Amino acid sequence: MESFDSMINLINESLQKIQEKFDIYQKEFFTQRPPEFFCLELNGEAGELANAENKKLKGKPVADELFADEAADVLIALMNYSNARKIDLGKAVSDKLKKIEIKRQELAEKGEAY
Numbered sequence: 001m002e003s004f005d006s007m008i009n010l011i012n013e014s015l016q017k018i019q020e021k022f023d024i025y026q027k028e029f030f031t032q033r034p035p036e037f038f039c040l041e042l043n044g045e046a047g048e049l050a051n052a053e054n055k056k057l058k059g060k061p062v063a064d065e066l067f068a069d070e071a072a073d074v075l076i077a078l079m080n081y082s083n084a085r086k087i088d089l090g091k092a093v094s095d096k097l098k099k100i101e102i103k104r105q106e107l108a109e110k111g112e113a114y
């Protein structure tokens with residue numbers, strides 16, 4: 001579990017630093033918005049990503065760049081949302097991964113896949 005622990009530490013520290021720098025940049029150059037705005041934006045961007053995947057699923061051509069672009073939009077919106085809502089993403093994600101890992105281990109002991 002050393003790799004899991006080091007991953008958790010890296011996520012906790014790195015994400016927090018990235019989120020802080022991102023917040024400084026956003027506050028300097030962009031209009032401040034409430035968390036509700038960014039929540040709607042996040043869901044809109046996730047919807048755009050889902051639409052791209054749905055299009056591909058139906059056999060229609062979708063440029064790889066579109067997936068990357070929409071995935072980036074989702075992350076940007078999530079960081080804006082988290083900053084506006086004062087969520088420490090590094091802590092939130094690492095706490096969640098720990099819970100998921102405990103559940104995964106419990107299932108593995110019963111021979112079940114997560």
Ligand SMILES: [Mg+2]
Pocket residue numbers: 045048069070073
């Ligand atoms: Mg988009």
